[in-house]
Amino acid sequence: MSPIRRLRRLRRAELPIDTVKLARFLIGKVVVHHLNTGRLTGRIVETEAYPIGDAAGHAFRGKTPRNGSLFLQRGHAYVYFSYGSSFLLNVSSERSGVGGGVLLRAIEPLEGIERMARSRGKMLIADIGRGPGRLTRAMKVDLRQDGLDLCAPGPLWLGTTTQATGAIGRSVRIGLSRNVRRPLRFYERGNPHLSGPKRLRQ
DNA sequence: TTGGCGATTGGCT
DNA sequence: GCCAATCGCCAAT
Numbered sequence: 001m002s003p004i005r006r007l008r009r010l011r012r013a014e015l016p017i018d019t020v021k022l023a024r025f026l027i028g029k030v031v032v033h034h035l036n037t038g039r040l041t042g043r044i045v046e047t048e049a050y051p052i053g054d055a056a057g058h059a060f061r062g063k064t065p066r067n068g069s070l071f072l073q074r075g076h077a078y079v080y081f082s083y084g085s086s087f088l089l090n091v092s093s094e095r096s097g098v099g100g101g102v103l104l105r106a107i108e109p110l111e112g113i114e115r116m117a118r119s120r121g122k123m124l125i126a127d128i129g130r131g132p133g134r135l136t137r138a139m140k141v142d143l144r145q146d147g148l149d150l151c152a153p154g155p156l157w158l159g160t161t162t163q164a165t166g167a168i169g170r171s172v173r174i175g176l177s178r179n180v181r182r183p184l185r186f187y188e189r190g191n192p193h194l195s196g197p198k199r200l201r202q
Numbered sequence: 203t204t205g206g207c208g209a210t211t212g213g214c215t
Numbered sequence: 216g217c218c219a220a221t222c223g224c225c226a227a228t
Contacts, residue, residue, distance in 0.1 A: 048209070056209070066224065083210045084221030090209085103209055133210050175209055197216095 004041065004110060007032075010158045012075045012151040019093040019100040022074065023049035024186045026091065026102060026158070028165030030110065033139050034155040040116065040139050042107030042129055043162065045191045048173045049184040050101050052094060056179040059099025069147045070099045077156060079136070079146040086133025087142045091150060091158070105132045105174070105185070107139070108193040110162065131195040166190065171200045 010029065016022045026044050033040045050057035058067045058080070069078035070092050078090040078101050090101035107129035109116050116128050116138040129138045136142065141156070150158045167189040172181060174196050187194050187201065194201045 050209075058209080061225085064225075080209090081223065083208060084223075085212095086210050088209060105209085131210070173209075177208080 004162050007041075007159045007162055010075075010151060010160060012073070015074050015091075015093075015151070015158075017074055017094060019051035019102060020049045020184060022091065022093045023047040023102040023184065024168060024170075026104070027168050027186050027188055028161045028163075030159040030162060031089075031104065031107060031139060032111075032157050032159050033141065033145075035140060037115075039111060041109075041111035041159070042135070042139055043110050044104055044106075045108050045193050046104075046106035046185070046187040046195060048103040048105055048186075049093075050090070050103065051184070052098060052100050054179055054182070054184075056173070056176045057100070059101070063099065067099065070101045071097055072147065072149075075149065075151040075158070077141075077145050077148045077150055079141060079143055081143065082133065087136040088132045089136050089139070089141050089145075103132060104135055106130050106187070106191075106193050106195050107135050108191065109138060126192045130193050169202065171196075174200070 031042050059070045072092050073096040074093050076092040090103050094100040129135050169187050169189045170183050171185045173185045
């Protein structure tokens with residue numbers, strides 16, 4: 001596969017401090033994970049904001065051993081293990097010491113698609129990065145990446161847009177039981193790699 | 203020390 | 216679309 005040209009790391013100064021603005025900003029950007037054997041790249045097409053004071057957010061009850069990464073300066077990885085089976089990747093937001101984050105819910109695979117698809121049998125390419133747990137499985141992200149600085153030299157980082165970003169949609173978040181009505185999910189309209197019901201993809 | 207619950211997924215109807 | 220599996224976290228005991 002030919003490497004993507006004009007792809008560079010995002011600087012922290014480019015990331016909006018505000019959680020909701022960051023969630024919107026990240027649509028169309030990319031996540032890159034360098035492995036010994038090459039790199040995996042996914043274009044972010046769906047995010048959710050978990051801002052300050054949000055009862056659905058993991059930072060809501062204060063800092064604990066698990067969620068400490070949410071309180072790091074914006075642009076750090078917060079990874080946690082969910083439902084006994086999936087790892088979920090967030091980008092920390094807000095100022096250092098303030099808990100907030102953006103959940104990455106879906107990617108469009110760009111580089112390393114074949115390796116992402118390995119062990120996934122006949123799963124469609126469109127399904128490989130659809131959903132927060134599948135996203136981390138495709139990108140080979142787990143607890144070892146928790147706390148990494150995505151804006152510093154390192155194996156996991158955020159990159160600039162590689163192609164024009166389509167219209168951005170906004171909806172309620174998925175899978176919550178608290179604060180269910182807040183429209184804090186962002187997505188690229190009509191992208192085939194989105195998670196959630198059809199009505200939340202248009 | 204314990205048990206209810208969750209930012210999900212995959213399989214089945 | 217519905218539901219069970221699965222297990223670490225953490226609030227309450």
